[in-house]
Amino acid sequence: MTTPLRLGIAGLGTVGIGVVKIVRRNAALLALRAGRTIEIVAVCARDKGKERGVSLASCAWEDDPVALARRSDIDVFVELMGGSDGPAKAATEAAIEAGKDVVTANKAMLAHHGQALAEAAEARGHVIRFEAAVAGGIPVMKALTESLAGNEITRVMGVMNGTCNYILTRMQNAGLPYEEVFEEARRLGYLEADPTLDVGGIDAGHKLALLASVAFGTRVSFDGVRIEGIERITIEDIRRAADMGFRIKLLGVARMTARGLEQRMSPCLVPASSPLGQLEGGTNMVVLEGDSVGQIVLRGPGAGEGPTASAVMSDIIDIARGTRLPTFGQPATTLKTARPARVSAPAPYYLRMKLQDKPGALARIATVLGEAGVSIDRMRQYGHEDTTAPVLIVTHKTTRDALDKALPGFSRTGVLAAPPVALRIETV
Numbered sequence: 001m002t003t004p005l006r007l008g009i010a011g012l013g014t015v016g017i018g019v020v021k022i023v024r025r026n027a028a029l030l031a032l033r034a035g036r037t038i039e040i041v042a043v044c045a046r047d048k049g050k051e052r053g054v055s056l057a058s059c060a061w062e063d064d065p066v067a068l069a070r071r072s073d074i075d076v077f078v079e080l081m082g083g084s085d086g087p088a089k090a091a092t093e094a095a096i097e098a099g100k101d102v103v104t105a106n107k108a109m110l111a112h113h114g115q116a117l118a119e120a121a122e123a124r125g126h127v128i129r130f131e132a133a134v135a136g137g138i139p140v141m142k143a144l145t146e147s148l149a150g151n152e153i154t155r156v157m158g159v160m161n162g163t164c165n166y167i168l169t170r171m172q173n174a175g176l177p178y179e180e181v182f183e184e185a186r187r188l189g190y191l192e193a194d195p196t197l198d199v200g201g202i203d204a205g206h207k208l209a210l211l212a213s214v215a216f217g218t219r220v221s222f223d224g225v226r227i228e229g230i231e232r233i234t235i236e237d238i239r240r241a242a243d244m245g246f247r248i249k250l251l252g253v254a255r256m257t258a259r260g261l262e263q264r265m266s267p268c269l270v271p272a273s274s275p276l277g278q279l280e281g282g283t284n285m286v287v288l289e290g291d292s293v294g295q296i297v298l299r300g301p302g303a304g305e306g307p308t309a310s311a312v313m314s315d316i317i318d319i320a321r322g323t324r325l326p327t328f329g330q331p332a333t334t335l336k337t338a339r340p341a342r343v344s345a346p347a348p349y350y351l352r353m354k355l356q357d358k359p360g361a362l363a364r365i366a367t368v369l370g371e372a373g374v375s376i377d378r379m380r381q382y383g384h385e386d387t388t389a390p391v392l393i394v395t396h397k398t399t400r401d402a403l404d405k406a407l408p409g410f411s412r413t414g415v416l417a418a419p420p421v422a423l424r425i426e427t428v
């Protein structure tokens with residue numbers, strides 16, 4: 001009889017309790033698939049008295065996650081508390097020192113400390129697995145590190161924050177302004193305690209940095225992700241984009257170019273008919289492109305108790321089976337430091353402006369763009385609103401840098417009634 005795999009779970013919130021439920025509900029099939037039983041030996045959370053909907057009477061309780069991580073009767077430390085530093089990092093380090101394997105769903109911790117943690121674990125022959133940290137229930141890490149291991153990855157892309165996708169699609173479908181849908185998302189409990197993590201693109205930026213590391217064999221570089229949130233997207237942008245056959249998505253794109261590693265998380269226009277354009281509500285989508293396989297599209301729930309716990313379990317079962325992959329798909333010491341690409345690959349841009357109703361206003365804007373080397377593909381002026389007129393411009397392929405150079409010039413024309421909005425039109 002093989003020995004059971006013994007878990008210590010730190011964090012009994014949405015994901016932690018989801019894991020407890022799967023281990024209990026599917027015990028028999030897990031044992032068959034893993035070749036050994038999986039047992040929860042000890043748990044830890046802040047409040048021992050909290051009602052959690054499951055019985056934890058058979059598990060030892062620890063108040064301190066570091067003490068849990070060091071227990072001699074656990075094999076795997078399952079970190080489900082969250083936070084980039086603090087208890088999550090301290091306990092993960094303690095687990096590695098104590099010779100445990102680690103499974104975590106914590107993208108913030110890995111985006112900031114993944115390299116050091118992976119090196120420390122691998123130096124001791126242990127693994128850190130994080131399937132649940134990127135796109136929740138979608139098995140994207142497994143796809144990259146196993147199924148597509150024979151490919152040179154050329155691009156990874158994705159909608160990886162369900163809350164932002166919920167907000168953008170709800171604005172689109174109900175014709176509601178950003179502020180109203182944001183409040184609705186808050187009421188429904190979809191937003192993090194600090195909503196800028198969601199709508200500011202930071203949470204999705206963490207996920208993109210992890211994906212890029214595995215895809216391109218580079219050290220995680222969260223600082224190298226150019227991040228822009230969805231806060232400035234208006235219902236007008238959503239409508240104008242739809243008029244032209246596009247949808248607006250908070251899209252992450254990473255690719256290795258001759259200019260260095262490009263990592264962007266920003267609102268982009270994508271064709272309405274594309275799989276990304278058709279993605280509704282809180283669902284996530286990750287697009288992986290490899291030199292042999294072509295394009296793979298993975299779609300599914302990016303968050304929630306069941307889907308996230310399902311991903312955590314896949315890592316636990318791998319460890320139970322003896323599958324021991326390096327954290328980022330290759331030994332952490334072999335990951336290269338990527339040079340961040342200063343300029344993104346050229347693309348057409350959507351520019352929305354509000355101009356003063358003055359003669360020659362549009363011509364002045366066109367002149368500024370021309371001087372910055374940005375040529376116009378399409379331009380449309382909408383009906384006047386009081387003393388201003390909305391204007392929409394679609395440029396030919398250009399760079400964000402060229403546009404950024406043009407923006408101060410717009411202000412000097414004296415015809416802008418509000419700061420312009422510039423969104424990349426992504427080829428997907």
Ligand SMILES: NC(=O)c1ccc[n+]([C@@H]2O[C@H](COP(=O)([O-])OP(=O)(O)OC[C@H]3O[C@@H](n4cnc5c(N)ncnc54)[C@H](OP(=O)(O)O)[C@@H]3O)[C@@H](O)[C@H]2O)c1
Pocket residue numbers: 010011012013014015016044045046047048050063064065080081082083087105106107108132133136302303304305308
């Ligand atoms: N929720 C999702 O859908 C989802 C999806 C993907 C990834 N994740 C990631 O999964 C992790 C957990 O998320 P969650 O949604 O399950 O969080 P959560 O519901 O807020 O639960 C956090 C748990 O950690 C415990 N905890 C916090 N600080 C602690 C400390 N200092 N000592 C001991 N326990 C502590 C809390 O204890 P109390 O219960 O006693 O307060 C709680 O049980 C995060 O890294 C998150 O980013 C979540």
